[in-house]
Amino acid sequence: MQASAAQAENSQAASSNTAHDTNGALPPPLRGRAGERGGGNGSACGLPLSLTLPRKGGGNDSGAPVDTSNHTTSAQTFPCVVVAKQHNAILIHSLDETAVRAGLSIGLPLANARAICPELTVFDADEIADRKTLDDIADWCDRFTPLVALDPPYGLYLDITGCAHLFGGERALLQIVCGALSRRGFAVSAAIASTSICARTLTRHASGKIVADGEEAEAVAPLPISALGAGDAITAGLRRAGLKTIGDVALRAPHEITARFGASFTTLLAHALGQGDAPISPRKPLPDYIVEKRFPDPVATDTVIAMNLSALAAMLVTAMDKQGKGARRLDASFFRTDGAVRTISVDTGRPVTRAEVIDRLFRERLDALNDPLDPGFGFDLIRLSASRTEIVVQQQRDLDANVHDNDELSALIDRIAARIGGKRVVVHLPEDTHIPERAVLAVAAQHHLAAAAQAAWPERIESEPPLRPLRLFDKPEPIKVPFATVPDGPPHQFTWRRVTHTVARVEGPERIAMEWWKQNGDGPTRDYFRIEDEAGLRFWIFRDGLYESEPPDEEVEPGSVRWYVHGLFA
Amino acid sequence: MSTARTGTLASLRGSIERLETHGDAHDLARIALGHKAADAMLQGGLALSAVHEVFAEGHQSATATGFIAGLAGRVSPRRPLVWVRQDFSEIESGALSISGLSELGLDPRLLVTVRAPDTDAALRTAADALACDALGVVVLEVWGQARQLDLVASRKLTLAAAASGVTALLLRVAAEPRPSTAETRWIVRAAHSPPGSPWHAWGAPMFDAQLVRNRHGPVGRWIMEWNCDECLFREPSAYPQPLAATPAHRPHPAAAYAGQRRAS
Known part of the structure; x- marks a missing residue:
């Protein structure tokens, strides 16, 4: 609690320093909400805004918003429906206003619909595109609050606790959201209430309702049962019992309802009536720190974007610095005016506490993007958030050069990782195994630099030539061996990559058995030979399996074992 | 007009002189x-x-990897080593084996490996790493005749190395030497183990190292043995030195290289 309050305060201070007029940090919604609820009085602390995009309206069902505008223009003359195949019948999945007026309804077979209304425009349902659209809308909604939850298939929850005043109050926020989505051709229904289920129930009936705390029961009582969204069986059962509105059901004793329709329905009902709340599950975890900048005129040029990003980095660092934190993971989100959102993340090996470092990491990252940041008509909001932070221990720098070197090295690793990806910069840890290809574990340098510096590697045996090759093939490469004089002996000649090598010197065999005590660890035993050919090239070759075929039921005939090159010595 | 031109010329000469003397051999450690x-x-x-x-x-x-590892081990045994390589080189000549490297006497704890997707990324990463003075050596491993690794790129690497004090080692496998600003250029081949019983274990790595370019001195060709215990190159013991050193007064690398290629 204190953390969020302090953060709100200092980011406001930072924003007043900059010249931009609309510029500030979102205070994160109260995180200890559930706890406060448990305290008992149920005061106004959770304010979910529920958005439902009803199936009546076609646009969000058929995929791209572009289609929607076409729908609405053509809808003047012909009704549109979206159909999907269910139980081997093609049924109407959703439909637009004109189709409703023509007497069609959801669930009607397409054949019947054509009979009712022959001039029907039909589209196929595309559930993946629907889901994608809902996701995109949720991305766009991130500009209002960091807590956006999906309510599939057509709904979204926005936890606007502590956010509404930034947009001029709840009413204004509701209008902004609905207005923007309607302009894009979506049919929207939205409501604000203190519990998520209550808000959702309201949207199913009418749009634009705002219910004050404590008035949920009155607000939902006159609504039909179907608005609860409890499933067809329960809705039909209640209707058959003569209970038509939510108020009717609420009047019955809860145990009767529970006995007939189950405890989950009673809970749902209680939530709708404002008694208790189900927490929403936001799509992304709440970042620890958020700073953002809104632009009255969208920005599109690289220099301006970079400049603003540096200013945001400075604000973020100031905010983190007050609590002695440093960022391990940073996300920059670019909100385009047309609703598209692009988020770019940067990981660091050590907590970052300097704005220049953040700035530089993002510059590297933006430079190296495969599909560069496309500003389109410009960005109207840039947000920088620290989604993972750590406490930084401020220590006196001693004169030891090692400390400086380690800092420099980890900064270098961060920069390289930002450009080409964290998995490509690796350090190595020893593994306790005899299998050569598994003896070394390559791990991301960003996260394991300290561990790698402490790793205990097997000691080298003095005055012994190298026993392991310098270059090891990931997959051993098969070689052709004409014959070996003695069984279990080394070859005299072999062909690798179409070149024949004559063996001049041999050392071996070194027998390595597979790890039979592990699952899938049982393979043929390998006999390794170190071989020098006539030109002085040195190979590490092995025979897969023994001549006496090791597993008794092996299909390979004795004498036709396979040979491989596994590595090359210097 | 002419005075202006003379002035420009003089200033250009001055800057060339400064560039030339910047990385002079005599003040290099x-x-x-x-x-x-x-x-x-x-x-x-x-x-x-x-x-x-x-x-x-x-x-x-x-x-060549062994030779580079030896050079890196000589140059800086105690400071971090960044090894940059392309994905392709891993497929073609195998991944760098850490056990093998540690058996040559290098400390695997100091090694950071970067797998770059292509030559451009590898080059850029290497230039970045060279600017970081916490490192001892940066190895850039490039497979094939990389067009990007031209005189300009080489000059950039040289300047970055001179500014930070980090040594850059370029491992160029399957490539022809081209003009560059490198201090030295070597061509490395495998050499036989010293004669002995054919069934006798072979010992330390042997290199037939040919110095084909030396910016501040003559060139030559030697058989070198890497001593894993002391982390040193050595004259191989009991090895007949059949190779006459290239004449020291005729240090033309291209000719030497071409002749060698015909011979091999």
């Missing part, structure tokens, strides 16, 4: 390789804070 003849030819050893190139044919990649 050097580290002895351990091989006496080679050290003498190199005026005391391998120059630090400079770029060195090692070329090898495709099938000799492991030998």
